[in-house]
Amino acid sequence: MLNTRTATALILAAALAFPLSGICQYPFQANLNLVLGSPQNEFKQNVDNSGYGVEGHFAYNLPRTPMLVGVSLSYLIYGSQTSQERLIQTAPVWVDVNTTNSLVMGHLLLRLQNPSGTFRPYVDGLLGFHYLTTDTKIENQSHHSDEEIASSNNFNDLVGSYGGGGGFMFQVYHTEGREETQNKAISIYVDIGFRYLKGGKAEYLKEGSISYDKNNNFVYDVRRSTTDIVTWHLGVGFGF
DSSP: OOOHHHHHHHHHHHHHTSOOOSOOSOSEEEEEEEEEEEEOHHHHHHOOSOEEEEEEEEEEEOTTSSEEEEEEEEEEEEEEEEEEEESOTTSOOEEEEEEEEEEEEEEEEEEEEOOSSSEEEEEEEEEEEEEEEEEEEEEEOOTTOOOEEEEEEEEEEEEEEEEEEEEEEEEEEEEOOBTTTTBOOEEEEEEEEEEEEEEOOEEEOOTTOEEEOTTSOEEEOOEEEOOOEEEEEEEEEEEO
């Protein structure tokens, strides 16, 4: 499998292979991606399964440069459990109890990207936060709806994060702007890339961390570690 260091070197080489002196056709860029996350280092020792979710960013192209600045937001689920429980002991009413372990990642984004052409490799720098949260909700078991009856946050923590990554965008659609009709130029891209993010030490729960003791009291198995993670994404990008 291609490791992170090798992938970074390939992305940098691809980016440098293209001239970066051109002027970007679009002042704004927006992306929406599916994400697969793999915990690293101490985080991997506690969470050995991959996470999945979505990532999006919005960026502004600095005039006459190959640099973009913006914000990026990702949401990953790295653990979940569902069980059927009786709502009250005096009636045969059952509900679904769903517990989800999530990682929210928010970052300021600095991107160096080939400003023109069909193939646009890029290199990213990121600075922001990791927010780890475990939430439980109770839902009605009705066949007609999954109505939420109640919900609660079990545990959460917020730590700093920084990192980098790279990838490429491949143009699949383009329209030219026309001043007489006030139509703006727009392009659509396939976006493929990865990120390596170093997260600070956090306290968090993982899948299976909530249990009962002999007195039916809740017991939380709280873990503490750095929150490093590698993410791979695939999605769609827009230049406009």
